[in-house]
Amino acid sequence: MEDAGQQDHRVRKRAPNACSRCRQQKIKCSGTAPCGQCSKKNLACNFDSEHHKILVTREFLTSLERQAGLSHHRHDSGNSAHESNIAARLSPDRTYMQQGFDVEPPHRLPTPAHLPRSNDDTQSDAELDDSRGESTVTDLPFTNPLVSGSSEYVTDRKGEPSYLGTSSNWGFGRRILSNAHERLYGTSLPPASLIFEGQTYDLGWDGRRSCAEFDEAALPTSDFALFLINAVKFHCGQLFHLFDEQDFMRNFSNFHSPTQRAECPELWHIHYLLILALGKALIVRVGQEPRRPPGADLYVQAMKLLPENMYLCRDLIPSIEILCCASLYLQCLDIRSTAYSVVGAAMRMALVAGLHTDIKNRHKSEPERERCREIWWTVYILDCHLSSLMGAPIAIGEQDISVQLPSFGGVAQKSLALSIHVKLAKTTTLILRTVYGEEGRMDRRFLASIKAALKCLASVNDERNSGFPLDLKKSSSSISRLSAYLHLFHHQCIMLTIRPLLYALWQKRLEAPAPLPVTLGGSVRSLLRICVASANEAIRILIALQAQSLLESFIPFDLESTWSCALVLLLAKLVDPSLLRKEESCMPKIHSILDEMVSRGNLIAGLRKIELQQLDETLTTLHNSASLGLITAPDSIGQSFEEGALGGGGVVRDVGSSHSQMQFEPLHDWNSEEGLSGDQLIAVADSLDFATPPDWLSAVPLGQLDGYLY
Numbered sequence: 031m032e033d034a035g036q037q038d039h040r041v042r043k044r045a046p047n048a049c050s051r052c053r054q055q056k057i058k059c060s061g062t063a064p065c066g067q068c069s070k071k072n073l074a075c076n077f078d079s080e081h082h083k084i085l086v087t088r089e090f091l092t093s094l095e096r097q098a099g100l101s102h103h104r105h106d107s108g109n110s111a112h113e114s115n116i117a118a119r120l121s122p123d124r125t126y127m128q129q130g131f132d133v134e135p136p137h138r139l140p141t142p143a144h145l146p147r148s149n150d151d152t153q154s155d156a157e158l159d160d161s162r163g164e165s166t167v168t169d170l171p172f173t174n175p176l177v178s179g180s181s182e183y184v185t186d187r188k189g190e191p192s193y194l195g196t197s198s199n200w201g202f203g204r205r206i207l208s209n210a211h212e213r214l215y216g217t218s219l220p221p222a223s224l225i226f227e228g229q230t231y232d233l234g235w236d237g238r239r240s241c242a243e244f245d246e247a248a249l250p251t252s253d254f255a256l257f258l259i260n261a262v263k264f265h266c267g268q269l270f271h272l273f274d275e276q277d278f279m280r281n282f283s284n285f286h287s288p289t290q291r292a293e294c295p296e297l298w299h300i301h302y303l304l305i306l307a308l309g310k311a312l313i314v315r316v317g318q319e320p321r322r323p324p325g326a327d328l329y330v331q332a333m334k335l336l337p338e339n340m341y342l343c344r345d346l347i348p349s350i351e352i353l354c355c356a357s358l359y360l361q362c363l364d365i366r367s368t369a370y371s372v373v374g375a376a377m378r379m380a381l382v383a384g385l386h387t388d389i390k391n392r393h394k395s396e397p398e399r400e401r402c403r404e405i406w407w408t409v410y411i412l413d414c415h416l417s418s419l420m421g422a423p424i425a426i427g428e429q430d431i432s433v434q435l436p437s438f439g440g441v442a443q444k445s446l447a448l449s450i451h452v453k454l455a456k457t458t459t460l461i462l463r464t465v466y467g468e469e470g471r472m473d474r475r476f477l478a479s480i481k482a483a484l485k486c487l488a489s490v491n492d493e494r495n496s497g498f499p500l501d502l503k504k505s506s507s508s509i510s511r512l513s514a515y516l517h518l519f520h521h522q523c524i525m526l527t528i529r530p531l532l533y534a535l536w537q538k539r540l541e542a543p544a545p546l547p548v549t550l551g552g553s554v555r556s557l558l559r560i561c562v563a564s565a566n567e568a569i570r571i572l573i574a575l576q577a578q579s580l581l582e583s584f585i586p587f588d589l590e591s592t593w594s595c596a597l598v599l600l601l602a603k604l605v606d607p608s609l610l611r612k613e614e615s616c617m618p619k620i621h622s623i624l625d626e627m628v629s630r631g632n633l634i635a636g637l638r639k640i641e642l643q644q645l646d647e648t649l650t651t652l653h654n655s656a657s658l659g660l661i662t663a664p665d666s667i668g669q670s671f672e673e674g675a676l677g678g679g680g681v682v683r684d685v686g687s688s689h690s691q692m693q694f695e696p697l698h699d700w701n702s703e704e705g706l707s708g709d710q711l712i713a714v715a716d717s718l719d720f721a722t723p724p725d726w727l728s729a730v731p732l733g734q735l736d737g738y739l740y
Contacts, residue, residue: 047059187226198418228367245331255306261312268515304355307326373409385433451519457486491708562609588623
């Protein structure tokens, strides 16, 4: 028994090499000549020595990189561009090492020394290496379709071009609608009845700054003003630092005291007007003028009083808070470009003030340093949000930030909430810089960037679930607005990461002359399932918020989540209906959420609903169009899926073609209603294969569709 126990715990060696057939089929190889698999099937067993890989130390790899960098200067100018490109791919990006995430840089292909070993003792080292591919990144046919090629624009109602940002939710929906409309009708999408930036609300101001004076007649009474301030604290204070409560309320008391009013700084009056404008927009449902948003008069007065940036820089801390308030108000009105520019100005001022560094200035007290930290992370998170919604690059790299998180006086819940919020913002930065950045144009780098983003999200997933759980199984259970926001932000990041794949599959549907199969197995299907599950879970959260009157009708993040979910579910229905087979239709729920926002005076939600209905109708007509060659899948295929077309371990049946390789689906036994753990996200990330072109982008003959789904 002792010998048997020792044998069970013995470390088993892997086969040093795999034969050509086992490597191609991606199955276990004993490494013997002939191997066990070939012997069973009585087939010729060949070992290709050219595919045999060796392991090298990091020191040796570093020396090669150094030599490659030195040799760059010795070659002629004709080869310089090519060599610098290779050197850039070999050099690790320190940005991702300093983010606090234990992931590989997405543009650095992992070497065998970095890769986690499988528990399978018979998998060869050569097989493991081949599954990750060679060092070149130009041999695969797939890139992020949202960033590759030329920039895309649409024309608004005034004939002006509007840029479709790569990661923009609005731009993503408009891309789908424009492409579907042109494919179906052969003409460009007419701009009538569609939503465009800055054309929904009217502030009643031409933007000119006259010599305005502070008008107290437009101000509410002190008790109503206090109510509006508390509304801002409830709706925004848990997410962003918009004002320092102690300093702000001291000036508020002075302002409403006739003897001390003169002690209020001039910038505080502007700050006060903006907070009141936000408060009225959050509380007042419908204004007297339909296109004039609540609080517009207070906002316009504040902007008329706001000095130029060169004067704001004289008092940076309150100026940054003022710009954050102005940017958030503009974003709520869908004036995205201006909001993005204003928060950009706040970011530049924060950098000038050194708020991105670990402040240890003897001239600043600890409360002042704490305020600076809160301001910095608010600017950073807002910039991440608005950059993502604009489809624009992030302003600052992670390697340049060294500031600590604020302590909040030892309140653990607030510290944990901000920690998760910052991690999700950093993940958004990673996604924008890689999935939607240069790596998105570079084949394997794009797939590697998805893997890195998923691992970052996995690191936050369990911390979010344990610190801010949501119980959506009982309709009577109360729900935390802060918890819901963090969960929605997390699901938004997942959808933002995976939806380029969904969009690419949908594009292939439009371009293919015949039905294009999508394999049931493999990591790609797992990615699609995660994306759809995030959309469904986000809709459940929004419905729960609506049931308890906690749905945000002015702050745009709930609306953006609703819109993202709708786009993902509409595309998933066309790409692979089985992803939605067990789910009831979410479109009535989405319409209900938008109707709730419209009833509270949100004109943008009404226009989004109209555009969503048009998109749904266009896609349905396009899907049913015989000109595309889209046919209904045979009943046998649907039946095989219901009965479990995936074999034990998530293996797709071999149909006898080069596309029917054995594929493992990491989430084969996963029930999407049970939620997703961090370990499951990591399993999906680790299952992504960089070695071969994704066979879900390749068509096979219609006679070989067993194991595939239309």
